[in-house]
Amino acid sequence: MSLLALLASLLAQHAYPPRSRSRLAAFYGRLCLSAARKLNAGDRNSGVLAWIVLFGAALVPVALAAALAAAIHPAVLWLLDTAVLYASLRFLGTVKELAAIEAALREQKPGVAANLLAQWRGEPVGTDDAGALARMSAEQALREAHHGTFGPLFWFLVLPGPLGLVLYPLAHRAAQSWEQVVEPDERDFGWFAGRAFHAIDWIPQRLTAFTFAVVGNFEDALFCWRSQAAQWMRPEEGIVLAGGAGALGVRLGDPVPGIDGPVARPALGSGEPAREDALTSLEGLLWRALIVWLIVFLLAAALQLA
Secondary structure, eight states, X not given: OHHHHHHHHHHHHHHSOOSOTTXXXXXXXXXXXXXXXXXXXXXXXXXXHHHHHHHHHHHHHHHHHHHHHHHHOHHHHHHHHHHHHXXXXXXXHHHHHHHHHHHHHHTTOHHHHHHHHHHHHTSOOOOOOHHHXXXXXXXXXXXXHIIIIIHHHHHHHHSSTTHXXXXXXXXXXXXXXXXXXXXXXXXXXXXXXXXXXXXXXXXHHHHHHHHHHHHSOHHHHHHXXXXXXXXXXXXXXXXXXXXXXXXXXXXXXXXXXXTTSOBOOOEEESSSBOOHHHHHHHHHHHHHHHHHHHHHHHHHHHHHXX
């Protein structure tokens, strides 16, 4: 049933693309903001309490809805799973954004590509250098593929019903928003949320990187993962980016121009720096990775029937 729900949600996204992919993320953001406003006392204990309250308020209703749907009929639970998958997964949107930037770079319109990337990232890019844009676009696609597709799919496979599809993105949003508190006396509030997401994402990160290795250059992907991930600004993110870069056989990272001057970044991957043609190869890598996950869901369904 999970495989059929996944296929149905992807077909539905293809036929009826969501009007706003950020709507559900914005809802999670409002939940995190509300919990922080009410419970943030600037210390770790209040952060732990806020996290427990936030996830209790979000997951308990989802669990009750899934239990009620299953009690009515398995088909109702399947419809619920499909609906949440449709609202949660960002795979087709990731590929679409990547293709649009690649087309702009091929048409030698770096300004257009920079605007597209800035809208995708939600922050200014600060450069119209084609090479830097290609590298940053590839990094964003790998990041989005993990956080928007493969990470949620892992927890959808592990937890019953749509619980995993809510747990993963909500934990990601809480870690992002609560760790970015700027007031010096409130920085401890996001401590637990960051470590909770680190634990939740520990296995999915490595599965995503391993999947990239399986469908790409296996040896280079594992070598880059082991030798380069820890050097990235966020080592956890570096696992996915280094593995993806190695699987593609291109180099990501490296210093890029920024609004306030060059931004120093370590190199990720191997070979020549990524250009626009690498973005086309990346699209193929992402599709092959999705096929691997579909096979995993198929095997899980076969084990359930055995």
